[in-house]
Amino acid sequence: MFSVSLPLYPLYAVDLVGAILMILISFACLEKAFYLLRHHPDHLLFVYLFGLSLSFTAFALSRSMGHVVRFILGWSGHPHLWFVLAPFSGALNTVFILLAAFLTFVFPRAHQTFRLLEEETQQLKETKEALEKAHDHLQQLYRTLEEKVEERTRELALSEQKFRRLFEAAGDAIFFCDQEGRLLDINPAGVQLLGFTRKEELLGRSLGEFFACRGEWNRYREFLCAEGQVTNFETLLLTSHGEERYVVITANAIEYLQGCHLGWQGIMKDLTRFREMTERMIYSEKMAALGQLAAGVAHEINTPLGIILGYTQLLKESQEEREELQLIEDQVRVCQRLISDLLIFSRPSPQAEQPVDLKEIVRQVLEMVQPTYRKEGIEINLHVSDSPVIRGDPDRLRQVVLNLLGNARDALQGGGAIHIWIYRLRRGGAVLEVGDTGPGIPEEIREKIFEPFFTTKPPGQGTGLGLFVTFGLVKEHGGEIEVFSPPAEERYLRLGIRTLFRIIFPEGNHVSG
Amino acid sequence: MAGIFYNEVVFFIGLTVFVILGLFPPPAWATQPHICPEGLYAHLLAHIAFGAALLYMLYRSRGLPGGGDRAWLYLRLSLVFFLLWNFDAFTVHLLERHLSLNTYYYSSALEAEIPGPVNWKHLLYYVTRFDHLFCVPAMYFLWQSLREFTRGKHVFG
Numbered sequence: 315m316f317s318v319s320l321p322l323y324p325l326y327a328v329d330l331v332g333a334i335l336m337i338l339i340s341f342a343c344l345e346k347a348f349y350l351l352r353h354h355p356d357h358l359l360f361v362y363l364f365g366l367s368l369s370f371t372a373f374a375l376s377r378s379m380g381h382v383v384r385f386i387l388g389w390s391g392h393p394h395l396w397f398v399l400a401p402f403s404g405a406l407n408t409v410f411i412l413l414a415a416f417l418t419f420v421f422p423r424a425h426q427t428f429r430l431l432e433e434e435t436q437q438l439k440e441t442k443e444a445l446e447k448a449h450d451h452l453q454q455l456y457r458t459l460e461e462k463v464e465e466r467t468r469e470l471a472l473s474e475q476k477f478r479r480l481f482e483a484a485g486d487a488i489f490f491c492d493q494e495g496r497l498l499d500i501n502p503a504g505v506q507l508l509g510f511t512r513k514e515e516l517l518g519r520s521l522g523e524f525f526a527c528r529g530e531w532n533r534y535r536e537f538l539c540a541e542g543q544v545t546n547f548e549t550l551l552l553t554s555h556g557e558e559r560y561v562v563i564t565a566n567a568i569e570y571l572q573g574c575h576l577g578w579q580g581i582m583k584d585l586t587r588f589r590e591m592t593e594r595m596i597y598s599e600k601m602a603a604l605g606q607l608a609a610g611v612a613h614e615i616n617t618p619l620g621i622i623l624g625y626t627q628l629l630k631e632s633q634e635e636r637e638e639l640q641l642i643e644d645q646v647r648v649c650q651r652l653i654s655d656l657l658i659f660s661r662p663s664p665q666a667e668q669p670v671d672l673k674e675i676v677r678q679v680l681e682m683v684q685p686t687y688r689k690e691g692i693e694i695n696l697h698v699s700d701s702p703v704i705r706g707d708p709d710r711l712r713q714v715v716l717n718l719l720g721n722a723r724d725a726l727q728g729g730g731a732i733h734i735w736i737y738r739l740r741r742g743g744a745v746l747e748v749g750d751t752g753p754g755i756p757e758e759i760r761e762k763i764f765e766p767f768f769t770t771k772p773p774g775q776g777t778g779l780g781l782f783v784t785f786g787l788v789k790e791h792g793g794e795i796e797v798f799s800p801p802a803e804e805r806y807l808r809l810g811i812r813t814l815f816r817i818i819f820p821e822g823n824h825v826s827g
Numbered sequence: 828m829a830g831i832f833y834n835e836v837v838f839f840i841g842l843t844v845f846v847i848l849g850l851f852p853p854p855a856w857a858t859q860p861h862i863c864p865e866g867l868y869a870h871l872l873a874h875i876a877f878g879a880a881l882l883y884m885l886y887r888s889r890g891l892p893g894g895g896d897r898a899w900l901y902l903r904l905s906l907v908f909f910l911l912w913n914f915d916a917f918t919v920h921l922l923e924r925h926l927s928l929n930t931y932y933y934s935s936a937l938e939a940e941i942p943g944p945v946n947w948k949h950l951l952y953y954v955t956r957f958d959h960l961f962c963v964p965a966m967y968f969l970w971q972s973l974r975e976f977t978r979g980k981h982v983f984g
Contacts, residue, residue, distance in 0.1 A: 316944055316945050316946070317940050318944070319943040319945070320941040320943075320950075320953045321938075323939070325956050328959050331959070332959025335966075336959070336963060339967055340961065347973055348978055349977055363972075363973060367969070370969070374966070407870065408866075408869050409873075411870075412873045414880070416876075417880075418877075418883070418884045419880045421884065673871045678843045747898075777975075
């Protein structure tokens with residue numbers, strides 16, 4: 315216990331000054347908080363600080379004004395009035411303290427919630443931006459893809475067009491088959507090669523149907539299946555008309571990714587004409603070599619034969635054995651005729667080449683032989699559609715016609731008909747054809763008829779030089795000679811022609827007939 | 828989770844104080860400033876809630892963005908002074924009730940005094956009555972904090 319009294323004036327002074335300062339500073343705080351709130355209305359901290367400042371300002375007003383009013387009432391002699399006002403002041407103080415407490419409690423939780431919301435909003439924003447970027451990227455990719463697809467489609471169309479044109483216009487046959495060898499597609503050259511006019515007639519038919527030899531077809535398939543491809547497979551095909559086509563096939567298997575064969579595709583090259591030409595060339599070379607050999611031998615024999623003939627004639631005048639010497643002379647003359655024929659190849663042409671009317675040559679020969687042939691029951695028919703002019707030696711050309719007619723006459727033992735055609739080819743060239751209605755030439759000797767000394771006549775009746783000489787003379791004039799027995803064309807068969815010789819001369823100046 | 832746990836602790840403490848005050852009511856003197864004790868209890872509870880809120884805010888303010896800035900330093904100082912003032916005011920209210928004193932109602936005259944002899948409670952009451960020494964600095968630091976915030980040199984929370 316202390317026996318002192320405690321003066322209250324220091325307390326009153328501090329309360330009075332403190333109350334005034336609280337009011338002033340609280341308003342200053344409210345002004346700053348309002349400024350922050352106005353400039354950052356969506357900022358939660360400043361909302362809280364404004365609320366706190368507002369609560370403290372109200373609290374300061376309520377509490378500090380209480381102090382001031384109490385002093386005024388006390389000094390003015392009405393302290394009892396303070397008893398009326400004090401509960402209001404106290405209640406307001408309580409309310410504002412609670413308000414400040416409430417705001418202070420709520421702010422951290424609200425802040426945390428707002429932060430989470432902001433983070434989620436940010437995440438959503440980032441996700442949205444990422445999605446927009448991805449969308450843009452996808453759109454760009456889609457656009458790029460669309461452009462690329464269009465570009466590739468264009469390229470594909472161009473490529474397809476290019477290959478389709480190549481396929482359609484190719485001179486060689488291009489074909490596609492399924493696993494069984496059935497034709498799925500074939501180009502026009504292939505259709506023509508196999509003797510058809512429309513592709514639809516061919517599709518679905520097996521390529522093997524056209525192989526001349528079934529064994530070849532099986533070999534081709536086995537090889538293709540085993541190796542996956544065949545290169546330059548040579549074989550003989552039969553067209554729908556039965557014509558032979560010598561072809562070379564290069565094909566390869568179309569495979570799945572797994573390696574299973576889906577079918578074949580290939581190219582067929584028709585070598586028929588090429589082969590014929592090659593054979594003809596080989597034959598021509600052979601014949602030329604034989605001709606030169608024969609001519610060489612004939613030339614060497616001719617001189618001794620002349621000596622033998624001369625001495626034989628001298629002996630005939632002085633010797634008794636005239637019959638034997640006559641026989642020797644006859645045989646020597648036979649030899650000289652043979653040699654004369656053979657020397658055609660080595661002798662230079664007696665006169666220069668000149669334009670010759672082929673029809674006139676034939677007419678001259680016919681005038682000479684027709685009476686004899688008629689007596690033997692042979693009818694000669696001349697078919698002239700044009701009068702081509704060639705360049706050549708008229709005597710030798712007459713010899714050619716005479717030899718062909720003689721050959722036909724030999725074939726027509728017992729009568730028949732000989733037909734002669736003279737015409738011009740559209741592509742140029744004069745054609746002379748001589749056909750007869752005889753028995754025809756057997757296939758096995760067809761390739762030998764132009765060889766020297768080859769004859770089907772009995773010994774002593776034929777020299778075997780007629781067609782050989784004809785062949786040589788035609789070649790000498792730059793022409794070609796072929797034999798058909800029987801000919802394929804209907805117009806010849808209708809007339810009963812079994813053997814046809816066709817000579818094609820290069821054309822000279824044309825003389826209208 | 829820590830924040831939630833802390834809230835529950837504060838609420839539990841507040842409830843405990845409320846129950847203690849309710850179960851052991853102080854005697855009602857004639858000179859008490861609040862006519863009815865409910866008003867005083869409500870006022871004391873407001874002080875308790877305010878103190879708890881200040882403690883909670885001080886605890887959480889470290890973790891808030893920009894919590895280390897100058898503005899936040901001032902704000903925390905303000906909260907500390909308000910906390911001291913709150914404790915001081917709470918003590919005054921309890922002593923007033925205990926000593927049946929109310930300096931406001933003695934007199935407004937400059938010569939007014941707390942008559943002797945006085946004990947330590949009277950002395951404590953006398954000292955704690957200078958509560959403006961806490962609340963004025965608290966308001967000042969709040970103003971300083973707001974001023975720093977208006978300068979914009981902070982990170983917004």
